[in-house]
Structures are given as C-alpha cells and as structure tokens.
Amino acid sequence: MTTIGIGVIGMGWMGQVHSRGYNQIKDRFYDSGIRPRLVICADDVEHRARSSQDRFGFEQSTTHWREVIDHPEVQAVNITAPNGMHLEMVRAAAAAGKHVLCEKPVGRDPQQTIAAYEAARDAGVITGVGYNYRWAPLVQYARQLIESGELGTLTHYHGRFLNGYAGNPNGFLSWRFEAEHGLGTLGDLLSHAIDMAHMLVGPIGRLTASRETFIKQRPIPQPGVGTHYDVATGNEPKGDVTNEDYVSVIARFVNGVQGILEACRVINGAKCDMSFEVHGTKGALKWTMEEMNVLHYQRRNDATPAQDGYLRLLSGPAHPFHNRFNPAWGLNVGYDDLKVIEMYNFLDGIVTGQQGEPGLKAAYDVAQVENAIIRSWDSERWETVQY
Numbered sequence: 001m002t003t004i005g006i007g008v009i010g011m012g013w014m015g016q017v018h019s020r021g022y023n024q025i026k027d028r029f030y031d032s033g034i035r036p037r038l039v040i041c042a043d044d045v046e047h048r049a050r051s052s053q054d055r056f057g058f059e060q061s062t063t064h065w066r067e068v069i070d071h072p073e074v075q076a077v078n079i080t081a082p083n084g085m086h087l088e089m090v091r092a093a094a095a096a097g098k099h100v101l102c103e104k105p106v107g108r109d110p111q112q113t114i115a116a117y118e119a120a121r122d123a124g125v126i127t128g129v130g131y132n133y134r135w136a137p138l139v140q141y142a143r144q145l146i147e148s149g150e151l152g153t154l155t156h157y158h159g160r161f162l163n164g165y166a167g168n169p170n171g172f173l174s175w176r177f178e179a180e181h182g183l184g185t186l187g188d189l190l191s192h193a194i195d196m197a198h199m200l201v202g203p204i205g206r207l208t209a210s211r212e213t214f215i216k217q218r219p220i221p222q223p224g225v226g227t228h229y230d231v232a233t234g235n236e237p238k239g240d241v242t243n244e245d246y247v248s249v250i251a252r253f254v255n256g257v258q259g260i261l262e263a264c265r266v267i268n269g270a271k272c273d274m275s276f277e278v279h280g281t282k283g284a285l286k287w288t289m290e291e292m293n294v295l296h297y298q299r300r301n302d303a304t305p306a307q308d309g310y311l312r313l314l315s316g317p318a319h320p321f322h323n324r325f326n327p328a329w330g331l332n333v334g335y336d337d338l339k340v341i342e343m344y345n346f347l348d349g350i351v352t353g354q355q356g357e358p359g360l361k362a363a364y365d366v367a368q369v370e371n372a373i374i375r376s377w378d379s380e381r382w383e384t385v386q387y
C-alpha cells in the first residue's frame with residue numbers, strides 16, 4: 001500500500017470534483033494499493049476552505065495557498081484555482097519538489113502554459129493535467145481501434161466543443177470572460193478538443209483560425225459568491241467581455257490528416273457537445289460527451305453494402321476502466337467518474353515514477369497550437385505550429 005499526501009488549491013467546482021475523486025481511489029482502484037490522504041485544502045474564500053475540509057475530510061484547511069505547498073506531508077499538489085494563478089502555483093510546487101496536477105488550460109495564456117511545463121520538467125516532478133474527456137471508456141476504446149489500424153489510414157477529423165454554459169447574457173462576468181485572466185473559449189473549451197485530436201490523430205502541423213465574441217457585456221458579480229453557472233437576478237452594473245466566445249480552426253495534422261476544430265461557449269442547442277468524428281480508409285468513429293456511453297463505429301462493408309453503416313456500441317466492462325464503476329453493459333459511467341480515472345493515472349505515475357499521459361507536456365503541445373491560432377487570428381493566414 002502507498003499513501004500519498006494530497007493538497008488541493010481552489011475549492012470551487014473543480015476542487016470539489018477532484019477531492020471527491022481522490023476519495024474514491026481506495027474504492028474504485030482498491031487493488032492498486034494507492035491510498036490518497038487528503039492533508040490540506042486552500043481557498044481564499046474562508047467558508048469554502050472550511051466547508052471543504054469538513055465535506056471531503058481534509059485534515060486541515062487554509063486561506064493561504066502557499067501553506068499547501070509548504071506542508072511537509074503534502075507530496076502531490078492539485079491546482080484547481082482560476083487560470084491566472086496556475087503558473088505561480090505550478091512553479092512553487094515544482095520548486096518544492098512536489099508532484100503537480102493542474103487543471104487545464106494551465107495558466108492564463110499559452111506562454112504561461114509553456115513556462116509551467118518547463119518548470120515541472122526541470123524539477124523532474126510527475127505532472128497531470130485535467131483533460132478528463134480522454135478518460136471516457138469509449139474514447140479510450142476508440143483510441144485502441146485507431147492504433148490497431150481498424151479504421152485504416154486516417155483521412156479526416158472533426159473535433160468540437162460546443163457548450164451553452166455562458167449562453168445566458170445575464171450570466172455573471174466571472175474571471176472566465178476577462179482577457180486579463182486569460183483566453184476565452186480557446187483556453188477553456190478548444191484546449192480539450194485540441195488535446196483529444198492530438199491523442200487520437202497526432203500533432204497538428206498547420207492551421208488557419210477565426211474567432212468571435214457574441215455577448216459583449218455581462219453583469220459584474222460579487223466576489224466569492226457563486227460559480228460561473230450563476231445568473232444575475234437584479235440590475236447589476238455590466239462590464240465588458242474581453243475574450244472570445246467562439247473559435248474555429250481548419251487544420252492539417254503532421255501525418256496529413258485533414259481537420260476541422262470548433263468551440264463555442266454561448267451556443268444554443270448543444271449543452272456539452274465535446275465530440276469527434278474520425279474517418280479512415282476502412283471505417284469511421286463518432287462520439288460525443290452528451291452521450292458519452294455510446295460510440296458509433298462504422299466498418300466499410302463493400303461485400304454487403306446493405307449492412308454498411310454506423311453500429312451503436314454501448315459502454316461496458318470490455319472497455320477500458322468501465323468495470324471500475326460497474327460490471328454491466330449499458331449501465332452508464334458519468335463525468336465525475338472520468339475525474340476518478342484522471343486522479344488514479346496521476347497518482348499511479350507518482351507511485352511508479354513513470355510520467356503518464358496526459359502530463360504538462362500534453363498541455364505544452366496544446367499551447368503551441370493555441371499560439372498558432374492566435375497568430376492566425378492576427379495574420380488571417382495559415383500558420384505553422386512550432387513544438
């Protein structure tokens with residue numbers, strides 16, 4: 001059995017999901033022998049820090065995040081604070097020799113993501129990043145099908161993250177909508193879609209991109225109250241949205257696959273359409289987070305064309321990680337379960353000393369694609385990604 005002392009910084013939505021995830025490792029991955037110990041949590045809003053200590057069973061709580069990093073019993077630092085604080089926190093954790101899992105997009109902008117990766121790499125610590133959609137059992141199965149050549153030679157890929165979380169114009173002007181705190185949809189949503197494309201197809205080589213901000217002003221929130229899902233009820237004063245609601249990208253992967261990526265945070269219709277379609281010379285796959293327990297799989301059938309079409313596969317114990325949650329076909333896994341798998345893979349890397357995927361290098365690769373997208377917004381031309 002290996003006990004790993006955990007410190008969590010930022011006890012909003014993700015801090016709570018991650019803490020819940022660590023608490024499930026002993027149960028869901030009992031045989032691994034990994035036993036997370038929730039040592040200390042931090043939030044600058046005192047009632048969040050205190051209630052999280054009680055709710056998740058941390059031994060201590062604090063309003064000063066550096067106490068998490070300095071705590072001698074903390075071996076792994078989990079960063080779920082707003083993006084603009086990630087770099088300073090990753091640097092401090094790495095300098096203290098602590099392993100670090102940071103939520104995407106890792107920093108305010110691609111330069112900060114790159115700096116965070118370099119700090120952790122130079123310190124030689126194990127890292128993790130919150131690209132949780134990778135961990136859906138059917139996404140891992142799709143990866144296996146592609147890697148084993150079941151789709152033949154890949155030809156084209158369509159990845160998107162269309163999410164209406166900010167579609168209400170009365171949704172508060174949280175840090176997510178302010179350029180001083182970071183990118184908008186590019187960092188928040190398209191980062192997931194870029195990582196998924198990299199995992200399934202390989203690195204993006206060249207691209208051209210566009211952007212738009214559809215909702216230009218939002219009500220100003222009270223500090224420490226609510227999350228970005230909360231909506232103003234009165235006549236609160238409004239402030240400007242200073243980053244992008246929408247991004248589209250035409251991409252060429254290094255291996256020649258043609259791609260289209262798209263993300264939007266204010267869209268109607270889609271709720272969480274984090275999805276991909278990938279096509280090859282022998283078949284195709286189609287998946288969306290909105291139906292994460294379903295994978296559409298087509299194998300070209302020239303011998304019997306009447307039977308050539310998408311099959312609908314349901315998630316089950318034959319797919320990676322599904323049986324950690326239940327032993328039955330069609331009994332669904334959920335979003336929070338993906339976080340449990342994410343926590344497990346991070347901790348397993350610490351125990352084995354082997355850096356797993358996705359570490360901060362995956363975030364570095366996404367950041368270099370984001371840099372090329374930003375260059376293309378300005379140049380309105382094709383740009384080359386520099387890894």
Ligand SMILES: NC(=O)c1ccc[n+]([C@@H]2O[C@H](COP(=O)([O-])OP(=O)(O)OC[C@H]3O[C@@H](n4cnc5c(N)ncnc54)[C@H](O)[C@@H]3O)[C@@H](O)[C@H]2O)c1
Nearest residue numbers: 010011012013014042043044065080081083103104130227
């Ligand atoms: N992987 C995913 O699916 C996913 C989903 C949502 C958010 N995220 C990422 O998670 C991170 C957090 O997002 P969230 O939705 O949980 O935001 P949130 O606003 O709900 O939580 C952030 C928390 O950090 C706290 N905080 C702010 N400054 C702090 C400081 N100096 N010290 C300690 N705590 C501080 C806030 O009080 C708040 O409780 C972001 O980087 C976001 O991009 C990832």
